[in-house]
Amino acid sequence: MQNHILSIILFTPLVGAILLLFVPKENKDAIRWIANIFALAGFLISLPLVPLFWEKVKSGDPAPFKFIEGTANNWIPSIGAGYVLGIDGISFLLIMLTTLLGWVSILSSWTAIENRVKEYYVWFLILQTGMLGVFMALDFFLFFVFWEAMLVPMYLLIGIWGGPRKLYAAIKFFLYTLAGSVLMLLGILFLYFHHHSVTQVYTFSLEAFYKTAPQIYTDYGPYAATLLFLSFFFAFAIKVPMFPFHTWLPDAHVEAPTAGSVILAGVLLKMGTYGFIRFSLPFFPDVLHNGSTRFWVMVLSVIAIIYGALVSLMQKDMKKLVAYSSVSHLGFCTLGIFALSPMGLSGSVLQQINHGISTGALFLIVGILYERRHTREISEYGGISNVMPIYATITMIMFLSSMGLPLLNGFVGEFTILGGTFLQKDIAGHPGWFWTAWAVPGVVLAAAYLLWLYQRVFFGTVTNPKNEKLHDLTPREVATFVPLLIMAFWIGLYPKPFFEILKQPVNNLVATVNRETPKAETTASVTGGTTAPSECAGCGLSAMPSPTAVKPATASATHPATHTAPTATTPAKGKN
């Protein structure tokens, strides 16, 4: 399949940025229009991907990665780096999220950004391309390039258009994340070298690494493998951010402009979790199954959940509160990932999307108040729902989705994650319910801090005279929320398509990481139900006689790399 849809999606924002360079910087409205048009175009162009991808999902295309573009090592043959793009269900969802949020946040900054408009949009569009690249790259080197290149525009966005402590926040963000990723670079180089020493082939092709990386545990022993795992772990954990590495997040969020925060929370943080899913798990299954590494990762996730919630409970600054709530939510994501169960992983990916939608919306919400009053102090507000009813309603819905209320997106993710963790019979030497029990209080606390915030900001009467004149949402502002609301309800009411999309990658991943994975017969539930088949076709989670009952699923459940796809779709099948 040699169409270039991925490249087109990837570079549309960049084209916009380059175009903007030729617009005189005085002509602000033209700049805004062009930027918005290209952001919207970026989103619209990514839409055709949906039916195309869905058709592949339906047809049960066995190839682990779809729309593969470019062949291995076609970029820098001398070191074996290639410009290879390709997506599976996970990256597909994240890409759609990125294009959507990119558009929303650019739309949201129409009035928010007044000075140096041109640069702002240029950097923003470049950032967009960088993020998309991270999710599309199938070549480890390409991935790393995007991963690092994307830091620069974000740094400038925070540093130029940020708040009072912008310099501190920007540099902290840049250094902190870079520190993690350079260690990852060493890790990558080690894998690269190891792959060469095994196969005599220099390549950064991801699929090639999928083959050789797991051998490191046997070739170099657990200690080296664990160190290697950590070199990746730090990079991703800082990005996520997991508990002890999270302090850059509040600063970055508080200082960043609204749109920056939206992207930061909505997409950038997902890169960490994406990294875990795409690299850490399939590369180091043995590290996870032996030793205490996984235990500590789980502990950190749980701490993040509770701790983030507790801290945000006491915040006085709305944005800080939301920022810490992200720490808590991402804790759920990592929990689900390292539960290494199909449910946990699906839920985690879904929760990443949800977090992007909900928290993105929360930052927009805070931004709207900030734009009107130029303060984010909670104590400055109160009784806002009297003056801004529409705003209050939308906020309520988004809060509910963020605290995981059923029929909204948040619940689907959290519930699946918790279930996946609970129903995994052994996680790092402890039963799944042990971990779930620790994580569940986070759900309660989420309600506590969000509702308390809502009460303090929206309920009561308008006490602060400054708030009496606030005007309600403009159509443009409403427009920024509409897609998010739609997504929130869609995922909440009918998440099945998302699960369908995640089915193949998640199963492959679990099959790779776990030695034995439960396989329920795909047609099981027909016999499982007790009522008439017509009413019960494929419903209910019905119990199966034994795990061995399933042959059909296993075919697709093999490892991406060990899976030999027919055509040039798998670049790294070299005669080693």
Next chain:
Amino acid sequence: MHAMTDISTLHYLVLGAALFLLGVIGVLTRRNVVIVLMSIELILNAVNLNLVAFSRYWQSIHGPSALHGQVFAIFVITDAAAEAAVGLGILIAFFRNKETVNVDEVNLLKW
């Protein structure tokens, strides 16, 4: 008589080393730039001494055609002259602006 003749290469080397150390100490301790330059000359002379002595030694082994050392020495001498010339030139320029030739007053650029 006999004692006079056998001045071995080693003696030259020791002398060279002594000169070298003198030069180094001079560079490290003297205040006047001109004298510092002279100490550097001293070091280079130590080098020359070594080269010539070694050249003699190797001639006694490889035969008279092994002249590398002495050739090298000549180059070093030339180089020393050039260095001195440039050095003095720069020193004069410096002196024009700062009216001193003391190294410890060459302290505008620091940390």
Next chain:
Amino acid sequence: MGPTDLILARPIVLLTLFALAILLFDFWLPKEKKWFNALLAFIGVCFSAVGVHQIQAFIGNTPGIVGMLGTMVVDRFAIYFFYLFLAGTAIAILMSVRYLETENENHGEYYALMLLSVAGMMCMASGFDIVLIFIGLELMAISTYVLVGFLRRDRRSNEAALKYLLLGAFSSGIFAYGLSLLYGLTGTTNLAGIHQQLLHRAFDPQYRPVAIIALVTTLTGLLFKIAAIPFHQWAPDAYEGAPTSITGFMSVAVKAAGWAMLLRILLGSPFQFCGLVSMRDVWVPLLVFVSIATMTGANFAALTQTNTKRLLAYSSIAHVGYMLLGMIALGTATSHDGFDDGFKGILIYLLVYTFMNLGAFAVITSLRHRNIAGDDLDDLNGLYSRAPVEAVLMLVFMLSLAGIPPLAGFWGKYFIFLSLIETKHYVLAALGVLYSVFGLYYYLKIANAMFMRQPEKGEEKLPVSLAMRVALGLTGLATVYIGIMPNRFIEMVNWALGIVQQSNVANLMH
């Protein structure tokens, strides 16, 4: 002197001739026509480049040829460095034109000395005999002393020159002393011969002490030229005091020459081990110490600098530290991978460093005009609003220096660290990458000043001369292009090192 020697000598001879020509023409040139000197020098560089290309054609597929009675070997390695020197010089010349006018020091000697020093560098890079190397070194050094002090009325310039001279002469004295001992030890001044002799003498307890003293003193001279701690202290002062264009020139060309010499003497050439390579077990530990000291000291020192040139001086010292890591990998490589990648790392590093560092200095030079010295960190404040192009370019150079992909600077680090991994120096590698993060901090200080601070002095635009535009364009383009499309440059280095490893990658792509 056969025809071969004429071909080999051609680039050097051309440079010398043009230098003399410039000195000659300079008399007749009226003050406002001085730019003609620059033009002449530039042409000279181009001619010399053509000469180099002729040699390249001449040696064809052979690794290289020895000439000048065996004192000079022009192999691919040397040719690579020739091109490097010439490129650096050409850009430096472009930077200088308007700068010298501003400084009102527009004399032909400037360019003449530049060309002469390049001639010296070529001798260092292609020298196969310690005598020739020493001569080349001195030729380069003495010309540079003068260039550093070229702003006669500027006290900082005088002082920088004086210091540089004293220390340089001192170090070359020590260097020469070491060479003399080497000669005494081996009875020859030819690197190959020295290698032959050392193979057994270096380990013979009777000679070992002398060998070690010889090595150590030589090494001192070498490390001084590349400004590695603790032999670095001249660099910040000289860089700060010298005319900015010359600072750029020194920081790339002179340094590259130093590296060429270092590699020649410690390793010989990628095709044939000569010089002190047999004493690896002695100099590797020293280099470990030196490289760690260099990275640490330089990075820390750069952190609190307020003068851009001085900051970049320290940063360039730090980069030397990274390159020395590659040297360590070279010295300890047991497999071919480690050796090749280490060597490749150093060469590519020098290549990309030439462009990004010159670019940075070009920007600083362009800041220099009537009222602003331009080398103070605050002079960069709000540069974006005054000169957006320069600001963005500077940002690119800074990020490239910090080694952010996909910019050129990343590639040097990439191979260095790869070679360290391959030779199992994980700790050194971790240290290196962490220091490179560390380095980002002070590069970002410059970026902050340009983009996030407001200018004190008005919003007036900077006048930028055509030559400077070309220089900026070249460096910026090179930095980005090498970053994104490094393949042909890596191939080039592979060619220079005679590495053939494409084959097995090739069979990946069916």
Next chain:
Amino acid sequence: MLFLDHIYLIPLLPAFGAAFMFFFGRKLTKQTVSAVCVGVVVLAFLFACGAVLQYNVWAGANNHQPFQKIVYTWLGTDTGHLNFFKQDGSAANFQIDAGFLLDPLSAIWLLFVTGVGMLIHIYSIGYMAHEGGYYRFFGYLNLFMFSMLTLILANNYALMFVGWEGVGLCSYLLIGFYFHRKSASDAANKAFIVNRIGDAGFILGMFFIAWLMGSLRYVDVNAAARSGHFQIGDPLITAATLLLFVGACGKSAQLPLYVWLPDAMEGPTPVSALIHAATMVTAGVYMVARSNALFVLAPTSMKTVAIVGALTAIFAASIGLVQNDIKRVLAYSTVSQLGYMFLALGVGAFAAGVFHVFTHAFFKALLFLGAGSVIHAMSGEQDMRNMGDLRNRIPTTYWTMFIATLAIAGIPPFAGFFSKDEILWQSWATESVAYHLLWYIGYATAFMTAFYMFRLIYLTFWSKPRMSHDVEHHIHESPASMTMPLVVLAVMSLFAGFLGFPQSLARLVGIHGETNRFEAYLAPVFAKEAPVFAKEEPGQLAAGTKEEEKSSGTEYLLMFLSVGAAAFGWYMAGRSYREADKGYVEPINALSPPVYNTLLNKYYVDEGYDYVFTGRRKLGGVRLGAMGLGEASSWFDANVVDGAVNASGWLTRVVASLSSWWDKWIIDGVGVNGPAILARMLSYPARLLEWGLVQWYALVMTAGLVGFVFYYVYH
């Protein structure tokens, strides 16, 4: 099968109403709003009746199995890939369907929820006529109906949880309806968060069930539970059921999570009637009854349920004795009645418990609506001390409320008598004597109930008026839209009881055959437990083998005693409060003031919680609870975690200054000042020391050189 096949429409109709309000409500007139919102609920009610009737026919043909309707797969995929291992090692596949289930149990709830809900909607038209946010109110009410119906009709625990959280949300929104009042929004938050605690338990319980049974669908769970695969007292099942019960405690306001319900009275009165009396708070009972198959496998849980229920009953009733706010009295009475229901469930008398839910729905809704009518008449006054003599001014309200009071007090033949009496009898009849204690508690509660209810009646409706004059001449009977529901409910509270007419009484009056239709109707749901009861050895399970020893004699005696208690309570109340206008003393206060104050302040539980759990109050300068932890962790975050980061940054700068200034203090210090001092003392050595800049550099170089050499001297 029209109704059954489209059963999902029952929740969707109110959902449509809510959505309509959400989008267009702002623009609509009150008439349209009421037309739409009440209309959809009426439709839902009719639809529900149709569905139940059809089900009864259908069930007869399909040996009384529950009817299921799967609409689509909600969580997971049709082919299913969310696989996991059950606790017994076999594999299962996680898949939650948006499916609906109708069986007698849900049928009963369906009927009274839609019915009462409909009445209360109608009532609200009048009650809310003069309030702002009219459309908002009805939108919320419809949303609530949607959630409640989802809760009832769900065919699996997860979907039940959807409704479960949904009703929680609506109760939050409606309690906070007057969001201008801090007290209202506080109460709203309290309700939601306390419920969330329960929900956390529910979630965990659900996962336990999935882990054990491999499914969350009732049919599968019950099938598995009754398969005999698990033996009685399986600790995991106990854990699961206890966790579920935590959820029930939150939703049904049992100890220790009852605290939110009294505060919930901040909401408009119809809300209190609908949500916090008739329907939502019984969700916990529904859930436990729904999981009966599991509970009977876990005797410990059954005991817990029974004991918590009994304690809650008497605890709340005792508080109710002294409250003066009319709605709070009813609120505590609700808590206490819910306690009764759980007592019934706990002793295994599921049918009885459900029966009490059923009757309670009518008379408690009626009481609240009546109270609302009173407040309406009293123009907002809620304190009973300022009322009196309303019986002549708003007679309809008075008589309906009086009927309801008789019903709740358990005076035959009103509805409450049958249900409550059944519960007391069952708790006695369980053979293990320990359970007689529960009967005593229930009995005392019955007395208290009668007392505080008649206290309410007397204080409100009897004696001379005690309210201010301008209030007094505003008093008027409520509009028909409000009184009509009262009447209907009164009728129901009068006759609903006969559905569960006890066998024994029937025999007494000479009727034979099945008279307890209610229990009979529920038999398909609960009867299956009989074999389980039979299987286990005596005394192990609360329910015991009650079927056997049903000695009518004891039953009559107990019946008589409970009626006597009610009558005595009535008498006592009358004695203390009939002449309230002549000034009265609270009898308890007369007995012992401290007890009275404790009761008046609700045992200081709220304060305790604020000190210990929420941390809203500081305990001697120390903040405990969630907020305390929050403060602690934010301090930790700012000072320790981030502190470490910044400290490392600071350290680097220090080192940097050192290493960049080292030659500064060497040169200026040693090089310039030092020599100057030394030179005065002794000149020559000073000159040695007196190196300048360059020479210092050179010295360092030499030092490095020498250092190299030494390195090898020592190696």
